[in-house]
Amino acid sequence: MARFSRFGQPAIDYASRIIPGYGGDAVALTSQVTLNPGESSDFSADALRNGVGESLQIDTLRWTIDAQQQVESADPPTSAIGMPGGGVEISISFGGNPITAGEVPIYCLGTSVGQDVEHAILGVADDTNTEMLLGAYAGGIWEFDHPLTVDANETFSVHLTHHGLQNLPVVVSLSLTGRAGRELPRSRWLPYVASWKPPAFDPHVPTAASPSIETSTERDLVNRINGKLHVSRFIGRLLRLGVTGAPLGGASVIQNNERVFPSVEEGISGQPTTEWFPGAVDSFVTISMRDSRANDNIPAAQPFRMVFEPESHAWECPHVLDENGYYIAQITLSVPAVLDASVQPSIAMIGSWEGK
Amino acid sequence: MPGYSAPLLLGSQLTITRGQVLRFDADDLAPRTLIPYEINSIRMVAYPEIETEGTFVGATTDLKGFLKWKFMNGLLPLTDHFVPMWTLTPTRQKISEFGGYYEWRFKRPMLIGPGGRIDAEVQLQANTPNAGSTPTVTVAIAYAGMLRGDLEALPRMTDVPFCSAWDTTVVGYTGTANPADVLRNPLRQTVDVHSLIARIQSDESGLEGDDSSELQVFDPFGRVMNRFGPIQFHAMFPTDTREFPYSGAIEGGQHFAVRLGTPPSATYRPMISFLGSRREILP
Numbered sequence: 205m206a207r208f209s210r211f212g213q214p215a216i217d218y219a220s221r222i223i224p225g226y227g228g229d230a231v232a233l234t235s236q237v238t239l240n241p242g243e244s245s246d247f248s249a250d251a252l253r254n255g256v257g258e259s260l261q262i263d264t265l266r267w268t269i270d271a272q273q274q275v276e277s278a279d280p281p282t283s284a285i286g287m288p289g290g291g292v293e294i295s296i297s298f299g300g301n302p303i304t305a306g307e308v309p310i311y312c313l314g315t316s317v318g319q320d321v322e323h324a325i326l327g328v329a330d331d332t333n334t335e336m337l338l339g340a341y342a343g344g345i346w347e348f349d350h351p352l353t354v355d356a357n358e359t360f361s362v363h364l365t366h367h368g369l370q371n372l373p374v375v376v377s378l379s380l381t382g383r384a385g386r387e388l389p390r391s392r393w394l395p396y397v398a399s400w401k402p403p404a405f406d407p408h409v410p411t412a413a414s415p416s417i418e419t420s421t422e423r424d425l426v427n428r429i430n431g432k433l434h435v436s437r438f439i440g441r442l443l444r445l446g447v448t449g450a451p452l453g454g455a456s457v458i459q460n461n462e463r464v465f466p467s468v469e470e471g472i473s474g475q476p477t478t479e480w481f482p483g484a485v486d487s488f489v490t491i492s493m494r495d496s497r498a499n500d501n502i503p504a505a506q507p508f509r510m511v512f513e514p515e516s517h518a519w520e521c522p523h524v525l526d527e528n529g530y531y532i533a534q535i536t537l538s539v540p541a542v543l544d545a546s547v548q549p550s551i552a553m554i555g556s557w558e559g560k
Numbered sequence: 561m562p563g564y565s566a567p568l569l570l571g572s573q574l575t576i577t578r579g580q581v582l583r584f585d586a587d588d589l590a591p592r593t594l595i596p597y598e599i600n601s602i603r604m605v606a607y608p609e610i611e612t613e614g615t616f617v618g619a620t621t622d623l624k625g626f627l628k629w630k631f632m633n634g635l636l637p638l639t640d641h642f643v644p645m646w647t648l649t650p651t652r653q654k655i656s657e658f659g660g661y662y663e664w665r666f667k668r669p670m671l672i673g674p675g676g677r678i679d680a681e682v683q684l685q686a687n688t689p690n691a692g693s694t695p696t697v698t699v700a701i702a703y704a705g706m707l708r709g710d711l712e713a714l715p716r717m718t719d720v721p722f723c724s725a726w727d728t729t730v731v732g733y734t735g736t737a738n739p740a741d742v743l744r745n746p747l748r749q750t751v752d753v754h755s756l757i758a759r760i761q762s763d764e765s766g767l768e769g770d771d772s773s774e775l776q777v778f779d780p781f782g783r784v785m786n787r788f789g790p791i792q793f794h795a796m797f798p799t800d801t802r803e804f805p806y807s808g809a810i811e812g813g814q815h816f817a818v819r820l821g822t823p824p825s826a827t828y829r830p831m832i833s834f835l836g837s838r839r840e841i842l843p
Contacts, residue, residue, distance in 0.1 A: 438567070486659065487607060487700075499566045499707060504588050506571040510603050510702040513663060514656040521567035521706060 228385030231260055233360075236377045239292065241368035246361070247378060253359035261351040261391065262382035267294075267310055268343040270375040290443035290548060291369035292376060293401075297361045298352070298394065301559060305398035305428045307365060310376075312399055312439045312552035314346035315516040349436050349556045350393030351382060369443075369548075392558045396433060399552040400424035405489075405537045407547055415538035418549075422496070425553045426530040433529070435555040438519045440512030442486060443548040485547055486514065490536045496529045505536060508549070525555070563709030568597055571702035572680075579686035583679065584701055590677035591707060596714055598669040599678065599705035604629065604645055606699045607660045622657045624768075625727065625761045625831045627699065628683040633676060633720065634843045640724035640746055642683050647725045647757045647833035650803035664721070667754055667837050669705065671718040676843060678703060685729055689766045720840045722751050724815075725833035728824035729763065736820040743834060744815035745780075753836035756804040756816070758797040761829040769828045771799070774821035777832075780814035790821050793830070810836070 235251035254260050269292055294310045296303035364376055402418035410416040427433040490505035502511065511519050535549050572588035591597055606623045625644030632638065648664040651657065672678070680701050724745070726738040733742060745751050756777070760769035774790035785804075786796065796804055810816070818832055 487605065487698075493567075493569075495566055497564065497566065499568075500592050501567045501707075502569045502571075503592050504571060506569060506702055507573075507605060507700055509659065509661055510571055510605060510700060511569055511704075513603065514659055514661050515653050519567070519569070519704065521704070523565045523567060523706060526564075 228261065228383030228388050231256060231382055231384040233260075233262075233380040234378065235362070236375060237364060238373060238375050239364060239366035240373045241366055244363065244365040246363050249359045249361065252362065252378075252380065254354045254356055256384050257356055258384055258386050259356065259388055259390070260354040260382050260384050261388050262354055262380045263348050263351045264381045265313065265346040265348070265395075266343070266379040266381060267313070267346075268377045269310070270377070271372050290441060290550065291367050292374065293365045293367065295363045298354075299358060299560070301394055302428060303360075303395055303397070305396070305426060307363075308397050308399040308552055309401060309441065309550045310364075311342070311344055312441060312550055313397060313554070314344050315437065315439065315518040317345070317516075346395070346554075348393075348395045349434070350395075351391045352394060353388075353391045353560060354380075354382075392560045393556050394429075394559050395554075395556050396427075396429055397552050397554050398425050398428065399550060400533060401548070401550040402535060404546040404548040407485075407537065410537050412538055415536045417534060417536050419534045420532055420551075422530045422532070424530070425533065425551065427525045427527055427555075429527070429557050429559060431527060431557050431559055433525045433527075433555045433557050434522070435525050435553055436520070436522050437554050438512070438521065439517055439552045439554060440491070440508060440519070441517055441550050442489060442508060443550070444485060444546075485537075488537065489547065489549065490538075491533055491551075492536075493531055493533045495531050496526075501531070505534070508535075525553075563595070563711070565710045566707040568705050568707045569702055570677075570705075571603075571700060573698065573700040574682075575696050575698050576682060576684045577696055578684050578688050581681060581683040583681045586677060586679060589680065589701075589703065590675070593707070594674040596671060596673050596708045596711055597705055598671045598708055599703045600666050600669040601704045602631065602648075602664040602666075602678075602680075603661070603702040603704060604648075604663070604699070605659070605661045606645075606697055622660050623688075623697065624766070625729070625759060625829070626685040626688040626766070627697075628685070628727070630681040630683075632679045633670070633672060636720050636840055636843065637747075638678065638721055638723065640722075640742070640744065642681075642727075643723050643725040643833060644727050644729075644759070644761075644831045646759050647727075647831050648723055648835070650755065650757060650801045651799075664723070664835075666719070666721045667835075668719040668721075670720055671708065671715065671842060673714060673842055685763075687763055689764060714842055716841060717839045718842045719837045721835070721837045722747070723833055723835050725831060726818060727831050728829045729761070729831075734824045736823050738815075738818050738832070740815050742815070743818065743832060745810040745812050747838065748812045749838040749840060750809045750811050751834075751836040751838045753806050753808055753810055753834045755835040756797075756806050756832065757802055757835065758793060758804070758830060758832045759802055760793060761831060762827045763829055764826050769830075771797075773828070775830070776819040777804075778817040778819075779808065780810045780816060782817070790819075806834070810834070 233252050235247040237245045290309050292310050293307035295307045400420040405416050486509035487507045489508045492505040493502040494500050570589050572584040574582055576582050624646045627645040628642035630639050630642045645662050649662050682699055724743055726742040728734050760771050762769045771793040774792055776790050777785045
């Protein structure tokens with residue numbers, strides 16, 4: 205099979221997602237938890253347990269985060285907010301095997317399909333306010349490279365943390381979807397993701413002569429499983445917090461007045477406005493990368509968007525990484541006078557391995 | 561002991577002003593190791609470094625066809641001279657183009673031997689509009705691919721992508737019919753074509769031009785593609801992709817023929833290309 209399909213996109217192994225002869229019944233294991241800012245919580249193991257009495261083939265993890273207006277209130281916000289995908293981190297293990305290497309920003313699990321469907325605003329218009337908003341949520345889908353077999357009574361261990369980037373409670377919903385049936389073929393594949401989330405940049409600090417630099421360690425983008433990891437892609441996201449205007453520049457002359465979209469997350473009183481769409485800062489944050497085999501994967505620092513293309517936020521590069529192999533990434537911000545309060549990068553390495 | 565493959569992303573950056581032709585630093589466009597590698601896409605991004613508030617090159621930082629690119633791997637051309645940036649790809653989500661980002665995704669990866677590289681040159685159209693002073697445009701390029709240390713032996717042949725375009729902003733190419741030296745295959749090898757791309761630019765506003773005028777496209781053997789006569793641009797090249805999927809070969813010396821219903825003008829600059837690939841002996 206060709207390693208790349210049309211237009212150079214890595215071939216998704218659709219053949220392995222089609223179960224020959226028997227499709228099984230559609231199944232979704234779902235759970236939900238409410239998190240207050242700064243809070244951590246576990247999903248109910250029973251909710252994510254395979255209780256159907258036969259094997260499941262799980263091929264997709266879906267998440268939504270619904271922002272609430274007030275602490276311990278079910279009332280929806282009256283303004284739209286974004287960012288929850290960057291503000292909530294998740295760790296997952298299954299049968300003693302890590303699915304995530306520690307906590308991973310939840311919006312780094314899967315590639316973006318469409319920027320305009322990654323978040324949504326539920327609202328109705330009236331005669332005075334054409335955007336009287338009733339609620340806001342963000343969502344994403346992680347399609348596994350190979351189905352994951354879940355035997356009867358097996359369950360997932362899922363832990364979530366709300367890092368309090370915005371002082372709003374959120375309801376996090378998780379859904380593991382796939383097929384159920386006695387005749388389903390077994391899969392030995394397990395998904396895996398490792399991530400690196402450096403401290404957020406303070407954009408007011410760097411200068412061209414003295415840039416802000418953050419470097420990952422051997423313990424971040426690492427293969428912690430007992431075997432070879434089949435890496436399918438890297439995902440890179442930049443979350444801008446406290447957006448107050450054009451991202452770069454000053455009074456009448458603006459360096460690159462790019463704002464791909466206007467701020468879709470209008471500020472809620474007391475909350476910073478956030479953006480996680482590609483913006484000018486994607487050109488001014490640069491990244492270089494090398495691996496544990498002494499390869500210069502990105503020898504010269506490149507603009508963030510050149511590595512993680514703006515549509516999918518992903519770099520598709522299917523390859524195999526040895527046990528304990530790792531990548532070292534270095535992120536640099538060198539342009540001063542950014543008006544944002546902070547810029548939070550996060551990078552994830554997505555793959556799968558045969559270990560079940 | 562077999563080697564391994566590893567991700568690779570090479571890139572370079574420069575600044576350019578109107579009318580200039582510049583070459584990217586070749587040292588940045590090759591890996592720092594003598595092992596074969598493959599490239600599966602060329603990524604381009606461009607944005608004005610200084611803009612007066614409220615004025616842009618175009619309505620966004622999207623430089624469309626004002627930037628022209630030329631790529632060579634040794635003596636193997638990837639483009640037929642300079643081709644407009646936005647004719648190297650179907651339209652993607654607007655979020656990428658508004659950010660000035662375009663990506664030429666190869667249908668098949670291109671293998672490059674140890675020490676080889678793809679050289680890149682870029683040209684900024686002399687009459688690129690901007691209400692401010694002389695714009696300095698920052699242009700970055702990146703090649704995404706893989707180091708292929710896992711190859712025990714180099715194959716004799718490799719796939720090489722190819723693009724030829726009719727750019728009606730070029731002096732001498734502004735008629736209603738394209739000359740035989742554009743939209744052509746200047747090579748000896750047959751090129752497998754997978755897409756025709758058409759874009760229309762307004763040189764005055766920097767925006768997209770009117771796409772309701774008509775055209776006729778003839779394949780390399782002179783057969784008209786739309787047997788019912790001229791067809792509107794947006795009917796053949798829909799707004800969401802600007803692509804006409806095409807599956808066929810163009811032999812050396814052949815060309816596509818396009819007939820426009822409306823002569824090109826400052827506000828109506830069609831740019832039409834084909835994308836394909838051919839097999840070449842690995843240099």
